[in-house]
Amino acid sequence: MSLVSAPGAGTWLGASPEVLVEVDEQGVFRTMALAGTQALAPGALPQHAIWRQKEIEEQALVARYIVSCFKQLRLREYEETGPRTVVAGQLLHLRTDFAVNLRQVPFPTLGTDMLRLLHPTSAVGGMPKQAALSFLQEHEGYDRAYYSGFLGPVNLPQAGVSRLFVNLRCLQLHPSRPFCMQAPG
Known part of the structure; x- marks a missing residue:
């Protein structure tokens, strides 16, 4: 959650289970x-989720x-x-994780370089990336x-730790309309 x-x-209030880029304390x-995405049915176990071909292909495209x-x-x-099924609140997602030990590869700018390449993600802009972004513009x-983008802490006091999340599931709060949310468009 973010506020x-x-x-x-x-x-702005948001919730995103999706890490865009992260560099942790161990230099990973x-x-x-x-x-x-699908709803988590009451009493259902995530490992019993049945994914449609469309969702499997979308996840593979992102990976x-x-x-x-x-x-x-x-x-x-x-x-x-991965891919594997993960729970986020009352939702299920397909997720594949990627990790690089920065102490074993000579790549000190990997976090910044991958941020530049990954943002905006296909969830925000579509694929193929340049054609989709041109169409949207x-x-x-x-x-x-701020309905889409990324957010999170950068260069925390612990030796360059950063955690940026995809900002996709969010809303803007308006003081003049305390219980009203404005959607884009």
Whole structure:
């Protein structure tokens, strides 16, 4: 969950289970492919989820895109785990995790380089990336403001730790309409 309030930007409330880029205390870079969503049925176990072909293909497309970003950077030393079903609140998602031990590869700028390549994610802009972004800019017709993007702490006091999340599931709160949420468009 996130709550951000800043003069000129407004007050925003969000929830995202999706890590865009992270560098942890042990010097491990992480990102994930998270796609496919379904409600968690009461009493159901996540491992019994049945995924449609469309959701499986969408998740695989995102995972392949992450691998292509590693290839653009000429990085081959990464671990890939998944896809697997994960729980986020009352929802299920398909997720593949990627990790790179930065102490074992000579790549000190991997977090920044992957952020540049991954943002905006396909969940925000679509695929193929450049064609989708061009289409949105030409046809969407409104400013998304902070309805999409990324957020999180950068360079925490613990030796360069950063955790940025995909900002996709959010809303803007308006003081003049205390229980009213404004959706884009």
